[in-house]
Amino acid sequence: MTMELISTGETPPNFFALNINPLLDRDSKVRGRVFTLRDVTERVEAEEQLRKRSTDLEQLNRALEVARATAEEARDQAQRADQIKSQFLASMSHELRTPLNAILNFTEFVSLGMMGAVNERQKDALEKSLDSARHLLNLINDVLDIAKIESGMMHLFVEDNVDLTSELRPVIAATQTLIKDKAVTLIQDIDVDLPSIVGDKRRIRQIMLNLLSNAAKFTEQGSITLSAKRRDADIMFAVCDTGPGIAPEDHNLIFEPFQQTDHGIQHMNGTGLGLPITKCLVEAHGGNFWLESQVGEGAAFFVTLPIRSAALLEQLDKVSQEKA
Amino acid sequence: MTHPHILYIKDDPSSGDVMRMLIESSIGANLTIFTDRIDFMARLRALIPPPTLILLDIQMLRADDFKLVADLRADANAAPLTIIALTDSLMCAEVQRLRHAGFDGALAKTLNIKTFPALMTVLLNHESSWHLA
Numbered sequence: 001m002t003m004e005l006i007s008t009g010e011t012p013p014n015f016f017a018l019n020i021n022p023l024l025d026r027d028s029k030v031r032g033r034v035f036t037l038r039d040v041t042e043r044v045e046a047e048e049q050l051r052k053r054s055t056d057l058e059q060l061n062r063a064l065e066v067a068r069a070t071a072e073e074a075r076d077q078a079q080r081a082d083q084i085k086s087q088f089l090a091s092m093s094h095e096l097r098t099p100l101n102a103i104l105n106f107t108e109f110v111s112l113g114m115m116g117a118v119n120e121r122q123k124d125a126l127e128k129s130l131d132s133a134r135h136l137l138n139l140i141n142d143v144l145d146i147a148k149i150e151s152g153m154m155h156l157f158v159e160d161n162v163d164l165t166s167e168l169r170p171v172i173a174a175t176q177t178l179i180k181d182k183a184v185t186l187i188q189d190i191d192v193d194l195p196s197i198v199g200d201k202r203r204i205r206q207i208m209l210n211l212l213s214n215a216a217k218f219t220e221q222g223s224i225t226l227s228a229k230r231r232d233a234d235i236m237f238a239v240c241d242t243g244p245g246i247a248p249e250d251h252n253l254i255f256e257p258f259q260q261t262d263h264g265i266q267h268m269n270g271t272g273l274g275l276p277i278t279k280c281l282v283e284a285h286g287g288n289f290w291l292e293s294q295v296g297e298g299a300a301f302f303v304t305l306p307i308r309s310a311a312l313l314e315q316l317d318k319v320s321q322e323k324a
Numbered sequence: 325m326t327h328p329h330i331l332y333i334k335d336d337p338s339s340g341d342v343m344r345m346l347i348e349s350s351i352g353a354n355l356t357i358f359t360d361r362i363d364f365m366a367r368l369r370a371l372i373p374p375p376t377l378i379l380l381d382i383q384m385l386r387a388d389d390f391k392l393v394a395d396l397r398a399d400a401n402a403a404p405l406t407i408i409a410l411t412d413s414l415m416c417a418e419v420q421r422l423r424h425a426g427f428d429g430a431l432a433k434t435l436n437i438k439t440f441p442a443l444m445t446v447l448l449n450h451e452s453s454w455h456l457a
Contacts, residue, residue: 098336
């Protein structure tokens with residue numbers, strides 16, 4: 001017979017195992033009892049700890065199970081949210097741009113005389129309507145772009161051999177239109193043998209147009225210089241103007257969405273989204289974007305774009321494989 | 325010389341008028357407009373002459389646009405047609421999706437009156453074009 005006893009009067013209690021065995025004679029008759037008392041406190045405590053650890057483990061398992069379920073729910077929610085965001089962006093883009101498309105195209109039809117003769121005064125009014133519609137379209141595009149960036153849905157449409165000289169041409173023409181009524185000269189310092197690069201040509205045009213239209217907006221007299229040169233494995237673009245300049249403490253501010261300097265606010269023209277979008281697009285190409293400026297000394301914006309970005313080439317390969 | 329026949333499938337009233345003006349004034353092609361997708365394949369087969377180019381005005385992420393292209397690609401007569409997506413919200417991820425779905429190209433709105441004729445010439449020559457701006 002075996003039983004365990006708890007000793008009294010001690011804290012913590014000691015545990016003893018009591019064994020009682022019969023004492024037999026030669027004839028196997030019981031002549032007495034042998035009492036053995038063993039201190040098993042350590043064993044009992046070890047078993048108790050094991051039980052406690054087992055309970056802790058079970059609780060931990062339950063907590064892990066809850067955490068896993070929560071994480072899965074969060075992931076599902078994030079996927080649903082991404083899908084909703086994506087649908088919202090597509091829907092907003094469609095809802096806003098479809099009527100503007102009609103406004104722009106019909107106004108242009110009328111302005112070009114495709115729907116009957118228009119006199120100079122009417123043509124002038126129609127041109128102003130077109131300018132306003134284009135401005136509105138640009139604002140909508142900027143807001144949609146920043147929404148895409150903030151929801152992680154800004155992707156590049158990468159192409160090989162983007163000819164920078166041809167992409168710069170319409171941007172330069174647009175800038176010349178913007179400064180035509182100002183005492184501002186556009187100086188071009190572009191390498192004649194500028195290599196083609198891997199990138200999204202539409203976004204590269206957008207980068208350059210943002211920089212040049214900003215320079216045109218803030219420069220009342222003097223010059224805007226656009227340079228594009230090869231620098232080792234990169235192309236370096238610089239847009240330098242003789243505008244009011246930007247205080248060093250505002251340099252970071254202007255790369256933040258919806259932030260504008262005092263000059264920007266005074267111009268009341270734009271959303272303050274052009275430079276943050278530009279920064280994102282440059283970085284998406286694996287390039288760098290920075291500013292050098294002091295108040296009263298104009299501003300110089302610099303962009304470097306890799307000629308053959310490894311990440312973009314990989315993206316291009318992936319698309320080619322998918323097509324094949 | 326016969327004029328090319330273009331089929332335009334649109335989802336809003338003003339887009340059809342814009343497209344008619346653009347096509348008739350720039351390249352003189354015949355334009356048929358479908359304003360919905362009901363009995364699409366039967367109506368397409370009934371068109372004489374059959375179109376050489378389909379412009380599908382899509383709202384991204386809508387499943388029936390993609391099903392329609394799959395139906396076209398599965399049809400022996402319609403499969404060789406050039407199918408171009410017209411969209412207001414072209415993003416790269418969607419370009420990959422459009423390619424996979426079987427589109428030959430995409431035009432992002434707003435459509436530029438000046439470059440539109442040259443673009444149509446390219447498309448009518450069955451060349452692929454992903455014109456994003």
